Amino acid sequence: MLLRRATCLSLLISVALATAAHAVTVGREQDITDLKLGQRVQVDDGTCPAGQVKEVRGARMTDKGVARTTACVPRYGPKSK
Secondary structure (H helix, E strand, O other): OHHHHHHHHHHHHHHHHHHHOOOEEEOOHHHOOOOOOOOEEEEOOOOOOOOEEEEEEEEEEEOOEEEEEEEEEEOOOOOOO
């Protein structure tokens, strides 16, 4: 009984974490208002090659806030508008 509860609890936690890990897609990089440390936002502004989308990440903390890094990553799923 205890093992079953522990298994169910770990399953619920892993589903919650997987849901929170999906990146948000926006149309312009200026639409990202408050980027948090470790957060990933996909920007579909056409600057990356076909089949890829720009990903902006909150990389590290600086005196002025969160420093951003960008990279082109493969696009998964249908293109959203």
